[in-house]
Amino acid sequence: MTRDDDFDAGSLSGAYALGALSDEDKRAFEEEMVASEELRTEVAGFLDTTSVLAMAVEPIDPPAALKANIMAMLDSTPQLAPAIPHEAESVAASAQTQEPQLANVSNLSEHVATGRSARTSRRRIRPLTALVAAAAAVAIFAGGAAAGGLLGSVGDERQSDQFAALNSASDVTREVTPLAAGGTAALISSDELDMAAVVLTDAPALTEDEVYQLWYMHDQTVTSAGIVDPDAHQTYAMLPSAIDPEYAVAMTIEPAGGSDHPTGIPTLLTGA
Amino acid sequence: MLLTVADSSAGDPSTAIETRETLLARVAQGDKAAFSDLYDQTAPRVLGLIRRVLIDHAQSEEVAQEVFLEIWQSASRYEPNKGGATTWILTMAHRRAIDRIRASQSGRDRDLKIGIRDYDPGVDDVAESVEIRIENERVKRAMQQLTELQRQAITLAFYEGYTHSEVSAILHVPIGTVKTRLRDGMIRLRDAMGVTS
Numbered sequence: 431m432t433r434d435d436d437f438d439a440g441s442l443s444g445a446y447a448l449g450a451l452s453d454e455d456k457r458a459f460e461e462e463m464v465a466s467e468e469l470r471t472e473v474a475g476f477l478d479t480t481s482v483l484a485m486a487v488e489p490i491d492p493p494a495a496l497k498a499n500i501m502a503m504l505d506s507t508p509q510l511a512p513a514i515p516h517e518a519e520s521v522a523a524s525a526q527t528q529e530p531q532l533a534n535v536s537n538l539s540e541h542v543a544t545g546r547s548a549r550t551s552r553r554r555i556r557p558l559t560a561l562v563a564a565a566a567a568v569a570i571f572a573g574g575a576a577a578g579g580l581l582g583s584v585g586d587e588r589q590s591d592q593f594a595a596l597n598s599a600s601d602v603t604r605e606v607t608p609l610a611a612g613g614t615a616a617l618i619s620s621d622e623l624d625m626a627a628v629v630l631t632d633a634p635a636l637t638e639d640e641v642y643q644l645w646y647m648h649d650q651t652v653t654s655a656g657i658v659d660p661d662a663h664q665t666y667a668m669l670p671s672a673i674d675p676e677y678a679v680a681m682t683i684e685p686a687g688g689s690d691h692p693t694g695i696p697t698l699l700t701g702a
Numbered sequence: 703m704l705l706t707v708a709d710s711s712a713g714d715p716s717t718a719i720e721t722r723e724t725l726l727a728r729v730a731q732g733d734k735a736a737f738s739d740l741y742d743q744t745a746p747r748v749l750g751l752i753r754r755v756l757i758d759h760a761q762s763e764e765v766a767q768e769v770f771l772e773i774w775q776s777a778s779r780y781e782p783n784k785g786g787a788t789t790w791i792l793t794m795a796h797r798r799a800i801d802r803i804r805a806s807q808s809g810r811d812r813d814l815k816i817g818i819r820d821y822d823p824g825v826d827d828v829a830e831s832v833e834i835r836i837e838n839e840r841v842k843r844a845m846q847q848l849t850e851l852q853r854q855a856i857t858l859a860f861y862e863g864y865t866h867s868e869v870s871a872i873l874h875v876p877i878g879t880v881k882t883r884l885r886d887g888m889i890r891l892r893d894a895m896g897v898t899s
Contacts, residue, residue, distance in 0.1 A: 441878075444885030449800040450859035450866045474785050479892040481789040483860055484796060486841040487754045489746035496749075496763055497741055500770045504734055507771050512730065512778040594775055598768035 443469060447476030506604045506616045507597050508629055508664045592668055596625045607699050609633060615681055617699050619673040626669040628679075628699070633660045636683065643688045645696065647678040655679065657688040673700065722787035730777035737774055744788070745770070748795045755799040755863045765802050769795045796860075803863045844894035852887030855880055 439462035445451050446459050463469045596602065599620035606616045613632035620626070628644060636642070636659070644655035644667075658667050658681075673679060682694030720736075722743060728736035748769055753762040772794060780790050845853055854873055858864045866884065870877040 441881045441885060444856075444888040445859065445866045445881055447888060448856060448859040448884060449796055450864065450869065450884060452865055452867070475892050476888045477785060477793050478789050479888060479895060480796065480860060481786075481792040482841060482844075482895050483856075483891075484751045484792040485747060485788075487747075487750045487861075489750040490753055492745045492749045492763065492766060496767060497738075497745065500741065500767055500774075501734070501738065503771060504737065504774055507774055509730070509732060509774065510776050510778055594772065597775060598771045600764045600768065 439463070439466070439469060443472045443476060447473055447480050503604070505631075506606060506618065506629065508593075508631075508666060510594075592625060593627055593666060596620055596623060596627055596668075599623050599625075605700060607697060609697060615697070615699050617673060617679060619669075621672045624672045626671065626673045627666050628658060628669065628681075629664060629666045630658060630660045631664050633665070635660070639686050640683050641686055641688060643682055643684040643692070643694075644699075645680045645682065645692055647680055648676060652692060654688060654690070657684070722791070723782050726773075726777050726780050726787045726790075727782075729774060730780070740773070741770060744791050747788075748791065751792060751795050752799040754861055755796070756803055761802060762799075765798050766795070769798050772798070800863045804865075840895060844891050847890050847894045848887050849883075851875065851879075852883045852890065855883045856887045856891070859884060 439459050442451060442455065442459050446456065451459060463473065596618055599622055601622045602618060602620045604616055604618050606614050608614050611634040613630065613634060615633065616629040616631065618627045618629060630642065633642065641657040641659045643657045646653045646655050655669065656667060658665060677700070679699045680692070680696040681699055682689075682692045682696045684692070684694055720739070722740060725736045725740040725743075729740060745766065749762060749766045752765045752769070753759065756762045756765065769791075773791060780787065848856070851873065855869050858869045858872060859866065864872065866880045867877055869884075870880045873880070875883075
């Protein structure tokens with residue numbers, strides 16, 4: 431309960447549909463909406479109404495470059511899977527480990543839907559998350575305890591929001607590196623949001639005993655940035671901050687559980 | 703719940719064999735050709751709306767880009783039983799424009815703008831300048847069903863992107879009054895436009 435006592439969702443449906451609520455009121459209203467069929471129906475009608483208002487605005491033909499830009503970005507912009515709730519085995523497994531977690535693009539929804547176990551997993555991860563968040567970006571890379579740099583647990587719905595926000599950031603950069611054995615690894619980064627992610631697309635399947643591991647490299651120091659275990663066409667993992675141009679990011683194949691130091695042949699994912 | 707109006711002003715419905723709902727479903731499957739068609743059908747509307755709210759042209763194109771990438775990303779989350787595809791897309795565009803306008807820098811400019819309006823008794827100009835742009839007869843007629851205060855409040859909120867507390871400051875009416883005027887006004891607009899839900 432963070433909202434005021436005088437918060438009356440019923441009176442806010444108009445303001446909500448018109449986009450006139452503050453972020454705080456908007457969140458509170460959306461909470462109320464989950465529980466109220468009546469509110470949802472009213473809002474749906476209002477949104478149809480605002481879309482008529484929107485269509486009364488004179489259209490503007492966008493420049494051709496806009497479409498070209500957007501079309502060019504589709505390949506490195508993974509799509510969310512439909513929200514079909516069903517049991518996710520991988521969540522329970524993830525909760526066992528302190529390893530950095532990753533979200534499998536096509537499994538996101540099941541993780542989100544798996545309330546209880548996902549929440550457990552989140553609680554376990556939180557201290558690490560807090561530590562990472564509190565540390566300065568450079569300290570994260572150097573610090574041993576927080577060396578598993580991948581933020582966000584499987585089942586953390588904020589992660590998919592973050593990933594969506596990252597992909598549509600106005601200053602987003604995408605660096606796509608073809609992998610020797612096929613597929614690509616893309617580094618997506620935004621300074622503005624201070625977020626980054628790694629997206630593996632069609633990366634070769636590994637044996638059960640192997641994982642991909644990411645590394646930050648700076649001067650003579652190599653630090654683990656977490657492991658990625660691709661089990662779908664596309665897998666992404668959030669990184670705790672934007673890619674620092676001073677640091678190189680590399681990927682190797684390592685034994686399950688990851689290694690302290692890279693033992694596989696590294697593929698460089700950044701220009702540095 | 704679909705708009706009956708639908709796209710009288712947004713393209714020729716007779717040639718739109720594939721509805722936007724169908725296109726969205728194909729986009730959700732990663733169909734780039736469908737995305738391209740959907741873009742062609744909706745981009746002028748999306749950009750027009752964003753530009754109306756943001757004014758700044760370069761920023762508007764950035765936000766339009768964000769919107770279309772979000773459409774690509776989350777097409778699978780569109781639920782046809784909850785509303786039309788056009789509503790889904792335009793709502794997304796409006797929200798992103800609003801988010802942008804409330805971001806820090808533009809926020810300061812807007813505070814200034816509100817300050818100026820505070821001293822300017824000619825608040826009507828705001829609504830009138832919007833009305834000039836309103837080409838859609840149906841909206842114009844529906845707007846005439848509203849009280850002056852309802853019309854001003856809805857116009858400031860939707861087309862100018864003000865929060866209800868900003869609207870309250872601009873119009874010099876209590877915030878509770880703004881909330882109820884926005885809701886009453888929306889009910890009246892909805893009914894006047896024949897939107898069923």
